[in-house]
Amino acid sequence: MNVGPNLDAETDAEVDFGRSQRFQQLPSVWRIIIRRLAVRRTGMVPFTGSDVVNTLALMMLGVVVVWTLVPGWVTTHDPLVGDTAEKFLPPSLSHWFGTDRAGRDTFTRVVHGTHNTVFGAIISTVIGLSIGSTIGVVAGVARGVSDAVLMRLVDVLLAIPGFLLALCVVSAFGPGTAKIAIGVGIAAIAPFARVARSEALRVVQLDFVDAARMSGAKPATVLFRHVLLNSAGPIIALIPIELGATILSIASLGFLGYGAPPPEPEWGTLLSEGRDFLARAWWLTSLPGLVVLCTVLAVSHASRWLQRQFRI
Amino acid sequence: MLAIEDLTVYYRGNSHPAVRSAHLTVSAGEVVAVIGESGSGKSTLSKAVIGLLPKTAHIARGRIRIDEQDITSLSERELVKLRGRVIGLVPQDPATSLDPVQPIGAQLTEVFRLHPLNWRSSRAELHEQAAALLELVGIDHPEQRLRQYPHELSGGMKQRVLIAIAFGLRPKLLIADEPTSALDVTVQKQVLEVFDRLAQQTGTAVLFVTHNLAVACDHAQRAIVMRDGRVLDSGAVDDLVVKPKHNYTRELIRSAFKPGAQGERVPSLPAEAVVEAVGLTKVFGHGSGQQFKAVDAVSFAVEAGSTFALVGESGSGKSTIARLILGLARPDAGSVRVAGRDVTNLAGEAQREVWRHIQLVHQNPRVALDPRFTVKQIIAEPLNAFDIGSRAQRPQRIAELLDQVGLPRSIEQRRPGELSGGQQQRVAIARALAPRPRIVVLDEALSALDVVTQGRILDLLQQLQHELNLTYLFISHDLGLVRSLSDAVAVLRHGRLIETGSTRQVFDYPRHAYTRALLDATPGKRLRQHQESLAALAPSS
Numbered sequence: 001m002n003v004g005p006n007l008d009a010e011t012d013a014e015v016d017f018g019r020s021q022r023f024q025q026l027p028s029v030w031r032i033i034i035r036r037l038a039v040r041r042t043g044m045v046p047f048t049g050s051d052v053v054n055t056l057a058l059m060m061l062g063v064v065v066v067w068t069l070v071p072g073w074v075t076t077h078d079p080l081v082g083d084t085a086e087k088f089l090p091p092s093l094s095h096w097f098g099t100d101r102a103g104r105d106t107f108t109r110v111v112h113g114t115h116n117t118v119f120g121a122i123i124s125t126v127i128g129l130s131i132g133s134t135i136g137v138v139a140g141v142a143r144g145v146s147d148a149v150l151m152r153l154v155d156v157l158l159a160i161p162g163f164l165l166a167l168c169v170v171s172a173f174g175p176g177t178a179k180i181a182i183g184v185g186i187a188a189i190a191p192f193a194r195v196a197r198s199e200a201l202r203v204v205q206l207d208f209v210d211a212a213r214m215s216g217a218k219p220a221t222v223l224f225r226h227v228l229l230n231s232a233g234p235i236i237a238l239i240p241i242e243l244g245a246t247i248l249s250i251a252s253l254g255f256l257g258y259g260a261p262p263p264e265p266e267w268g269t270l271l272s273e274g275r276d277f278l279a280r281a282w283w284l285t286s287l288p289g290l291v292v293l294c295t296v297l298a299v300s301h302a303s304r305w306l307q308r309q310f311r312i
Numbered sequence: 313m314l315a316i317e318d319l320t321v322y323y324r325g326n327s328h329p330a331v332r333s334a335h336l337t338v339s340a341g342e343v344v345a346v347i348g349e350s351g352s353g354k355s356t357l358s359k360a361v362i363g364l365l366p367k368t369a370h371i372a373r374g375r376i377r378i379d380e381q382d383i384t385s386l387s388e389r390e391l392v393k394l395r396g397r398v399i400g401l402v403p404q405d406p407a408t409s410l411d412p413v414q415p416i417g418a419q420l421t422e423v424f425r426l427h428p429l430n431w432r433s434s435r436a437e438l439h440e441q442a443a444a445l446l447e448l449v450g451i452d453h454p455e456q457r458l459r460q461y462p463h464e465l466s467g468g469m470k471q472r473v474l475i476a477i478a479f480g481l482r483p484k485l486l487i488a489d490e491p492t493s494a495l496d497v498t499v500q501k502q503v504l505e506v507f508d509r510l511a512q513q514t515g516t517a518v519l520f521v522t523h524n525l526a527v528a529c530d531h532a533q534r535a536i537v538m539r540d541g542r543v544l545d546s547g548a549v550d551d552l553v554v555k556p557k558h559n560y561t562r563e564l565i566r567s568a569f570k571p572g573a574q575g576e577r578v579p580s581l582p583a584e585a586v587v588e589a590v591g592l593t594k595v596f597g598h599g600s601g602q603q604f605k606a607v608d609a610v611s612f613a614v615e616a617g618s619t620f621a622l623v624g625e626s627g628s629g630k631s632t633i634a635r636l637i638l639g640l641a642r643p644d645a646g647s648v649r650v651a652g653r654d655v656t657n658l659a660g661e662a663q664r665e666v667w668r669h670i671q672l673v674h675q676n677p678r679v680a681l682d683p684r685f686t687v688k689q690i691i692a693e694p695l696n697a698f699d700i701g702s703r704a705q706r707p708q709r710i711a712e713l714l715d716q717v718g719l720p721r722s723i724e725q726r727r728p729g730e731l732s733g734g735q736q737q738r739v740a741i742a743r744a745l746a747p748r749p750r751i752v753v754l755d756e757a758l759s760a761l762d763v764v765t766q767g768r769i770l771d772l773l774q775q776l777q778h779e780l781n782l783t784y785l786f787i788s789h790d791l792g793l794v795r796s797l798s799d800a801v802a803v804l805r806h807g808r809l810i811e812t813g814s815t816r817q818v819f820d821y822p823r824h825a826y827t828r829a830l831l832d833a834t835p836g837k838r839l840r841q842h843q844e845s846l847a848a849l850a851p852s853s
Contacts, residue, residue: 207680210640214667215743216697229684 054305060298067114077105079112080263088281098283100273102263110288113265117254120181121246127181128188128242133235135189136196137228141204147197154193162187163249167258175258177250177266184249188242195238199231206230240303244296251292267292313517314338314361314485319374321356321365330356330369332541338534340484341515343507345528345549347564348538349762350733354521357538358487361519362399363391379484397427400478402488406470406495410462416473417442417458423480445476449506467626468499475506482514489521496625496789498833504531523762525564526792526836529553537561553842567767584652585613586783587620587637587670587751591646594632606632608807609646614800616750619777619784621794621815623830624804630787633804634755637785638672639663651750668698671744675756677736681728687714687739688724694746713742716779718772734765738772745776753785758793770797791834795819803827 067074077095082103089099097106139150157165162184169183203209204227212222253259254268262269267288274284316336322329331353338344348354359365361376363383376384378398383391395401403409411419420442424433433441439458446454449472462470471491478486488507492500508531511518522528528535529549536546537560544558556562594607607629614620622630635641637648639655647656655666674680681690691710695701701709711721717738728736737757744752754773758766770793776782788794794801795815802812803826811824822828 207674207676208682211672211674211680211740211743212682212693214638214640214672215694216664216667216747217693218697221697226682230682 053301057298057301057305060294061302064114064118064295064298067111068118071108071111071115074111075105075108077108079104079108079265088277090281091283091287097287098281100281100284101277106270106284106287109265109270110267110291113267113270113288116177116260116264116266117247117250117268120177120184120250121243123178123181124185124188124246124250125239125242127185128192128246129235129239132189132192133196133228136193136198137200137223137231139193140197140200140231141223141227150193151197154190157187157190160187162245163252166249166253170253170258175261177254177260180250180253180258181246184246184253187249188246191238191242192235195234196231199234200227203227203230237303237306237309240299240306244299244303247292247299248296313340313342313379314519315375315377316357316361317375317377319357319360319376320372321353321360321369322372324368324370329372329541331360334374334538334541334543336519336536336543336546338485338517338519340517341511342534343511343518343520343532345520345522345532345535346538347522347525347528347535349523349764351540352538353541354523354538355489358401358489358519358521361485362395362401362487363388364401396423396483397481398483398485400481400483400486402471402475402478402486402491404490404493406467406474409474410470412462415459415461416465420445420458420473420477420480423477427481441480445480446473448479448510449473449476450502450509451476466499467495468503471495471499471503472506475503475510479510479516483516485517485519486510487519487521490523491520492527493523497791497835498625498829500527500835501833504835507531524835525567525763526834530835530837537564563764563767567763583616583618585649586616586651587614587785588649589613589633589637589646590649592633592636592643592648593645594629594636594641595644605807607636607643610804610807610809611646612802612809612812614751614783614785616783617777617781618800619786619798621786621788621798621801622804623788623791623794623801625789625830627806628804629807630804631755632807634672634753634785634787638670638753639666667749668747669749670751670753671747671749672753672755673737673740673744673757676760677733677740678728678760680740681736681743683728686725686727687719687731690728690739691743691746694743698747700747709746713745716745716776717742732765733761734769737761737765737769741769741772741776745780748780749782751783751785753787755787756789757786759788759790766793773797791819791830792836803830 082099082105084103086095086099086103087101089095091098095105095107097110100106100109135150135154139147165187166180166183169186170179173179209222209226212226213219217226250259251266251268251271254266255272256268257272259268260266262273270288271285271292274281274288277284314337316334319331319334320329321331334353334357336344336346336357346354346357356365356369360369360371361378363386365371371384374384375382378394383394386394410416417439421438424438424441442458443454446457451457451469451472457465457469462473465473475486475488475491486507491507492503495503504527507518507520510516520528520532529552532549534547535549535552537544537552537558539560545552545556545561552561553565556565590611592607592610593605596604596606610629610633612620622633624630632641636643637650639648639658642657647654649655650666651669653666655663658666685693688710691713692706695706695709700706710724714721714723719735719738719742723731723735723739728739731739737760740757757773758769761769773784774797777784784797786794786798798815800813801815801818803810803818803824805826811818811822811827818827819831822831
């Protein structure tokens, strides 16, 4: 069925959607819904060749969000207490990821562990975002000595590997997901500061910043309402990149044993617990590891897509 | 040579065609101008001829014939063979159209290397051909220029290099899309003369796209006027000017030649000087210890209620002077007095206070308005910051200001991105008027607008000056606008004040040679002569 050129299309994605054979076969109501909601809003054509990966990434992210917020909906088993009679069962229909040495369902532990890891990653990213952006924007607007001093501080943060910095914080203050999150967050300040400063440097030259000063706005107002809000684009595009990196850092620190104390599930600790039984029960390490891998890949893919939208 | 018949072009997403039933012919050796505002479809037309329409556009109807060959439905591969050899394109912005990391010589010879003729020329031959091209377009020392990089050339020279590149293979048709809109007036004249010379000497057909009727009249033999995709008027330029068939053409002609303001203002007693600049100097250091004097001992005084214009080409220091007077930059020497008070080198709160009395309207309203604010927030900002009136009164004041600048109240909730250039500039003017200043600095405030919109905003500014007794400091490079708005003029060149006096004095009896050159280079001579002859014939009203 040939639909012809879609004169109503507003974007290139819609043009591709109109041409795609797969969609010609859907009833027209569905075509309109998909076009208006999915395609026009996101610039993606779901389920077609070019955007399969984008769709998968979004689905994975959706799944992770559900696991973080409402783990109880997804599974019914108890993550903390298990039936020792059922230990070391391989993956099956009743236990999707098998069971561990205490008979706990691994899949349930992964789902409940998402909460710790992802919340920790979100806290780190928020720390990095808020402190980093403020430093960056102030440096970009103030120029001169303040700029030099602030940026040298950021250089120090960049020079120390983020992982090592988080380790130092954790060694100083003791283990625990919150403390890991703060440590990783301090390391995440540097990229945000750099990006925020370069955007602020560009925005501050635009006429409306001068115009706001001349309209009598105080310097702080000019900074936050005009410069910061208009520099937001690339900073927002940086968030998923940092989120992916912090998820990985927190899982790694958990793997090393600095995370939540047992029996609290957390991705890193799950991986380290299963390490001892790799020969006997491969599913204890591999399957949670696969989940971590897919999450970080999904986040990084989403970040690349956001980067293209904001053209960093 | 070029024949466009019944061309209709649609962009995806618009049911309204960008170009509708356009007819145009250009013969060899002829210069034809396509005149229209932005959005009229003139650029789409020129891109369609050379086959550079974007993917989202398609030609629904019509034919384009170059030398009897129909190119409307040619594939990209065949069009590539035509471009450069048969059709040349001179792009609009010389600043961004040349590769900054290649010397000029390499970019010129690229055309020859891409379209090799029967034999493969040696490097020396290519070099000679490039030098000959540069001479043809009137660039001095062609051998030296070939080794230079684009940033070492001035804007006019870059544009001439672009013309040389387009002309390199002696195409039969040369398309120029607004080739001089980014250039100064004197440079513009030189570049346009290059086109005239090329058409006369080599028989190339030139298709000229412009929004400036005056430029088209001076240099084209025939012209078409476009609006909203349609061709309204077409014919010989003399006929268009003398007997315009369409109302829009008449409006364009009227806006292009703006009536003088003399006779409108009653000469009153010499009023007090409300802005005084004494010996202003600003020096910028750049490179290794080199210094550049942007402003050199400039002094002038602006009387209350009048309009004082600062005229000069780019690099003359007029924008720097505006910033010095407003306090956005600190002078290295000299002082500024606003409303009787010395405002040089103020800081912080004191500087903010000065901005209650003097405000600025920028050149480009698109960057002068915060894109994230609504119109209401933009105008409310000075009201809130300067704490003007009580909180309850502010919405009313905003509505008043919108009425004053001729905008509907419903525009309050829109963002600048949704407004046209003229509307944006009106919002900027309303914002400038919010703290009820006595003085408004207009830094090229009309230069980024279309000719017709310029006329309307000009009328608005004159009306506001009359109603609110404002003093304007008008900075511009456009002498036509200056003539119609200002009472006194100062001519600047390289940071120095060359000549100053009342508008009539400077424009009708210029003393300095540079002023005479500026006046001479202003496009629209034919229009002016025509208007003058009309005025001479008709009895004065």
